[in-house]
Amino acid sequence: MSAAQGAPETEFRDRTRRAQTMMHEAGLGALLLTTEPEVRYFSGFLTRFWESPTRPWFLVVPAEGAPVAVIPAIGAHLMGRTWIADIRTWRSPDYADDGVSLLAETLTECAGPNGAVGVPSGGETHLRMPLSDWADLCRRLPGLRLTDDGGLTRSLRMTKSPGEIGQIRESCAVADRAFARVPEIAWGGVPLSEVFRGFQILCLEEGADWVPYLAGASAPGGYADVISPADARPLAAGDVLMLDTGLVRAGYFCDFDRNFSVGPPDRRVSDAHARLIEATEAGFAAARPGVTASDLFHVMDRIVTGGAGGSEAGRLGHGLGMQLTEPPSLIPADQTELRPGMVLTLEPGVEVEPGRMIVHEENIVIRDGGAEWLSTPSGAEIAVLDA
């Protein structure tokens, strides 16, 4: 297994073959992929260089055979360490033609001049190339039909392989160990921004390759927000501190949080935390093949709101894997049937009082007989930090 791949070549061949079966059924002559997880899913191309928005990257999956990479020359060496053999490059950035003509040729070759090319276009996707280049590509290929992939890529990626599940489990274990060490870095008086820095250091010390995501808050009796970066306010007695991390190891995320009471919790906080754990355990118990994402939502929503049907956060969990958040969404409208190998977060929240909430999150994988924890589940009692 090459370091650049993160999985054995057989797995990439298998993903490609399954995509091709679905492409055949959908009448697609090729798939065009432009985002980091889509390109990596079929190639194993793992780099943090996507942080630079300058250059577009393309992977074309033909109806038969291995994918073709159409990429900036700066990536040729790394792509050459994956299983992809057909690597076509240009010197990017090229203001006259930033890969568009090379991509147009490749699509025509793979799908035929009058074929159909699937492009992931539905929810949670985007096209990572300039809109003007996209328009130019469409103009250059008047016979070719550039169309939605019908959710094919989404559907394939939603079920994880044993290797992928193992990687997510390892990422969860890293976060488990980091969360267990929070008392080393957080107590009354420490600014939240220092807690955030310290927690990221713990994640790295425990084995994270990098820490793409950390959000959280610390506020009296609950917080108003779960997506804010840290400010410099010191932790204070009576605060609930929440840390929610998406760290990466070998290209796979975990995504879960932990709550801490700074000093002894008041009754409303400890009750709220216990209710969250009850909701999470109910979600876990209900999670099995054939149940829907919507069912899981309702099981937890009954416990955290009495069945109000949702909150402003919009969902009570989601898929997880090569991205921090992936389909499905645990919302009333999501009728996705759970299948063995799906990795999910369970993420119920309760409003302690208007404008003050607590949110809890765990990671699970769906197995034949039911669910299995990937994160080590919290007990009902909220952890307490020195005030």
Place this chain on the structure above:
Amino acid sequence: MSAAQGAPETEFRDRTRRAQTMMHEAGLGALLLTTEPEVRYFSGFLTRFWESPTRPWFLVVPAEGAPVAVIPAIGAHLMGRTWIADIRTWRSPDYADDGVSLLAETLTECAGPNGAVGVPSGGETHLRMPLSDWADLCRRLPGLRLTDDGGLTRSLRMTKSPGEIGQIRESCAVADRAFARVPEIAWGGVPLSEVFRGFQILCLEEGADWVPYLAGASAPGGYADVISPADARPLAAGDVLMLDTGLVRAGYFCDFDRNFSVGPPDRRVSDAHARLIEATEAGFAAARPGVTASDLFHVMDRIVTGGAGGSEAGRLGHGLGMQLTEPPSLIPADQTELRPGMVLTLEPGVEVEPGRMIVHEENIVIRDGGAEWLSTPSGAEIAVLDA
């Protein structure tokens, strides 16, 4: 100044006013922005939650008055801490209508039913919303013209304010201190993956809020690649170790690297490093208002290749700020005239032998009289680590 903003409100008002002057000249009734830096540039909305690809976020800049946020409800509280007062939300994800109708109404209100809406569409941009929702939006607004913004957003962002330059300088200082401590974490026998973890820890200890980007390599006499993640190979005598970081503090990046010789460098390595410093200093000396990005390229290219006109990496530096890489590009084709306030990287590379290169990078800001260093420039001698 609010923690969510990162700049005083007057600065956001000023950016908006300057955009509106350019919009007026271009005949645009509104701007539609969908990506993290575009939204943050006009609003101050700073969150790591963009790591989740699930939800689209929109900011509409009208021809007059303050921008309007059209965002998922989960972001309302944080957006409420910025200067944006008109915040329109929906519960996302909504599979029936993920903000599209709310956005369509807002665009019609801001630009009029037959107005023109500028959308950043040129090089280095993308549209961060599903392609199917974009098509739906265009269908709902038959009178409205959704068109390129003519590079307006790019042009505005390219010149940094004194506040932005100060933030980038602070990020550079954090990286300077972390690079100075590399001998604490790297020597012969330490696996590169541990060096990467240790270096990210140093960045956090020295004051990074987070470390979105780290790439590098360690290989005998130079490396084949500058975008790879770390593997577990231990550093060995004769290696050149390169670490290239884009860390963030208060929402602004630095982007520069340092090279280290593991044990004493051989002559070719020390010569190559000295040549890189010579090229960087020549770039620095040439960088002043009125000179073009292309000119800077040629000044450095003459020294590193004798004037070959470039390499597979495609450029010898670029803009920097809210993103790791921003326009302009130091390439022959980029005729952007340097202006005071532009922040650039100078990033020459030399090929030591086929497949073995060394790349050096510094960060500078253009001032009236010339350039000023933001990173503390390296000397000609390559730093040496214990073998």
